[in-house]
Amino acid sequence: MNKSCREIEQTLVDYADGQLSPGDSNKVAEHLTTCEHCRKMLNGLQKSLELAGVIWADSLSETENIRIPISRKVRKRRWLRYAAIAAGILLVVTTSFVWRTLVRPTETEPSLAEIEREIINEGMSAKLLAVADLLASKPYAKTLIKNQYEYIVDRYPNTNAAATARLKIQ
Amino acid sequence: MNEIGADLTIELNHAAGEMLAESSLMEVFTAELWRLKRIIAGMGLSASDGEDVLQDVSIRALKQCRGGSRTALPSRQENIKWLIKVTVNRCLMEHRRRRTFRRHAREILKRRLETKAASKPAVENVIVAEELEIVRDSLQKLDDLLLAPMVLRYFCNLNSKEVGEILALSPSTVRSRLREARMILAKRLLERGVEP
Numbered sequence: 395m396n397k398s399c400r401e402i403e404q405t406l407v408d409y410a411d412g413q414l415s416p417g418d419s420n421k422v423a424e425h426l427t428t429c430e431h432c433r434k435m436l437n438g439l440q441k442s443l444e445l446a447g448v449i450w451a452d453s454l455s456e457t458e459n460i461r462i463p464i465s466r467k468v469r470k471r472r473w474l475r476y477a478a479i480a481a482g483i484l485l486v487v488t489t490s491f492v493w494r495t496l497v498r499p500t501e502t503e504p505s506l507a508e509i510e511r512e513i514i515n516e517g518m519s520a521k522l523l524a525v526a527d528l529l530a531s532k533p534y535a536k537t538l539i540k541n542q543y544e545y546i547v548d549r550y551p552n553t554n555a556a557a558t559a560r561l562k563i564q
Numbered sequence: 565m566n567e568i569g570a571d572l573t574i575e576l577n578h579a580a581g582e583m584l585a586e587s588s589l590m591e592v593f594t595a596e597l598w599r600l601k602r603i604i605a606g607m608g609l610s611a612s613d614g615e616d617v618l619q620d621v622s623i624r625a626l627k628q629c630r631g632g633s634r635t636a637l638p639s640r641q642e643n644i645k646w647l648i649k650v651t652v653n654r655c656l657m658e659h660r661r662r663r664t665f666r667r668h669a670r671e672i673l674k675r676r677l678e679t680k681a682a683s684k685p686a687v688e689n690v691i692v693a694e695e696l697e698i699v700r701d702s703l704q705k706l707d708d709l710l711l712a713p714m715v716l717r718y719f720c721n722l723n724s725k726e727v728g729e730i731l732a733l734s735p736s737t738v739r740s741r742l743r744e745a746r747m748i749l750a751k752r753l754l755e756r757g758v759e760p
Contacts, residue, residue, distance in 0.1 A: 438750035445699040454605035
């Protein structure tokens, strides 16, 4: 490859693409008539581009089947949104249920203070009932004992002593 | 009352402008899908990779038009250039990751012969298959800086100025990269003893 070939080679691509001025193009064409090396190079340029076109076109036949993706993406995103809303609702309902069953005490179950109060009431009413029963044998204390039974029924109505006192009044 | 009316008019105009910008870019995206697919094919991506690329481009286009300027709507040509630019960059990213023109020369040739319904002598087919393999391999090894201008210029039929605008290069840089890429392909073909 001589100096002239090296210069021509620089412009061969532009020549093949028709990008040269008429003057430069004529100069290259003239050189090509006498230089086999540059002729081969020009053919190589044309053939390689042609083959690249074949490869690209083949690749395009596969790519052409791609569907417009935007609708699918949007649908996918909507799905995600609905799923997130459903998951949120489910979470709130579950948390509320768990809180109600585990944390908050049920209404039927008595507290310790209530149990303690019941025990005291039972004890106090039983004590008053025992005193009244002890005095029942004395005839002068009839009115006093009746008042005592009535007091037990009024003051401790839900106790066993009150139930007994009610029977005694009758 | 008049002030409220004026505010309402401004709001309506803004809303209309946004809708116009959005529909305009998305319309261009749909209309230019063939060109974007061509770029994807030229960059050697498979259909599934290409689908990912197009999905990303469509999402970016949606974001772009929703977050875009309200005052100046880009022209159709600007929208096309923007879409090509985003697609090329996305393809280059994918290409760097995969770097593969997957279908081999013999398969390409077989498909071409099937579609053309023309049969050449077996020896000639072997030679073409060999040449295709060389060019396929050369394209695969070609630097990204050279591949993108090649695809845009010779497969998408854009001129050097348009390619330069898309790739943020001067037309002379585009031409010099095209020269370099073309010479690499031609020299590899000749080095392997293929007679043009």
